[in-house]
Amino acid sequence: MEIQWAADIPSNMTTPRPKLYCNATWDTLYCWPATEAGSVAKEMCATVFTDIPDLVNYPDAYAFRECGQDGVWMKDGWTNYSQCLNVIDKQGEAMGVVDAVRYITFIGAILSLVTLAVTFFIFTYFRTLECDRLRVHRNLVVSLIILFIVMLVLTEPFVSNRQTISYRDVDWLCKTLLAIRMYAQMASINWMFVEGLFLHSRLTSNVFDSGAPFPLYYTIGWGAPLVFIVAWSVTMALHYPVRCWMSYSDLTYVWILVAPMFTTLMSLGSPWVLFARTVWCLPLWWERPERKWGSGAPPQKPPFPELDPLLLDAVYGLTQDI
Structure with missing residues (x-):
């Protein structure tokens, strides 16, 4: 039997190396999903702190944790909530x-x-x-x-x-x-x-x-x-x-x-x-002496000389619209 060296095996037949992932974990505040090694998992603060609805007004504030190249959470699994805490502190000052x-x-x-x-x-x-x-x-x-x-x-x-x-x-x-x-x-x-x-x-x-x-x-x-x-x-x-x-x-x-x-x-x-x-x-228009109430008729005064009926109609609504 002939032995085929790995160098002779076509590249498309090589088995891909399995990717490493950091395990899903609960940090007492949020359940972080499994994350690919060498990447950063992040989540909006509003999603983590659902009991503080005002956090939705800060879509750029995130909590995050880093997954190392070896598939282990870095910094002993510490989650960085500094952005969230800064927003919460600012809100507390103006919350009242x-x-x-x-x-x-x-x-x-x-x-x-x-x-x-x-x-x-x-x-x-x-x-x-x-x-x-x-x-x-x-x-x-x-x-x-x-x-x-x-x-x-x-x-x-x-x-x-x-x-x-x-x-x-x-x-x-x-x-x-x-x-x-x-x-x-x-x-x-x-x-x-x-x-x-x-x-x-x-x-x-x-x-x-x-x-x-x-x-x-x-x-x-x-x-x-x-x-x-x-x-x-x-x-x-x-x-x-x-x-x-x-x-x-x-x-x-x-x-x-x-x-x-x-x-x-x-x-x-x-x-x-x-x-x-x-x-x-x-x-002024009402008191003009040249104003006539009909062709050749002398000026007449209405029952309420101080108010024009049109003004009463428009402002106080004392008459019906035509």
Whole structure:
């Protein structure tokens, strides 16, 4: 029998050397999986310290341990938690303020929901109040109700300190709630703009005497925010696949939402400034001696000479919309 030396054996027929691994181990805080020799096992601090939910706001903080070339954990199996401990120390300093803000937000959201629910009931139940003005009010109330409901859901796990599963443990649910919150926030701002636009149109022009253009109002109030939210959500899903989109406000993508909201807030001033200017000029316009109440008829005074009926209609709602 001829002996075939190892050098004569083709390279593709050699048996690969088995890889070395450090054994899976429990360090009293986390169960570390088996790790290939010569590599570093690391895990997010939020995954290790699940009882500290604020750690999810620090996706770059990791705990790690090193596996030696011989398949044995280095430094006697010591786990480096220094990054986690630094974050926890920083949180401890501001935890009192953060908790106070969360409780204030939670209680404020409950009180706001109660008052908004009563307002919505009045606007809906008493049909004699139905008019274009109240339709605008009702849409604003609905957007605020959605916003405060989501805020309650987002703050409840921190206030109750419950250990059961919450939205933060389900990535898609966490991201969906964030998107709904941003949508409701943008919609409420847009409906505030519609409020000012509606009052301005009632006082300064007769364009809407036949009825307010609600298709335009719905497009501004509900449609425009939806377009921006979808664009932002798709961008985040493609370019920032982080759990719950933590630290989203630090990214430039947030300007997809901030820019239109800021523009709308700045635009809010225009209708209200024009509205205030119109109210300021109404008494002077009312007292002009050359103003006539009909062709060739002498000037007449209404039952309430100090207030114009149009102003009463727009500001106090004492008359029905035409």
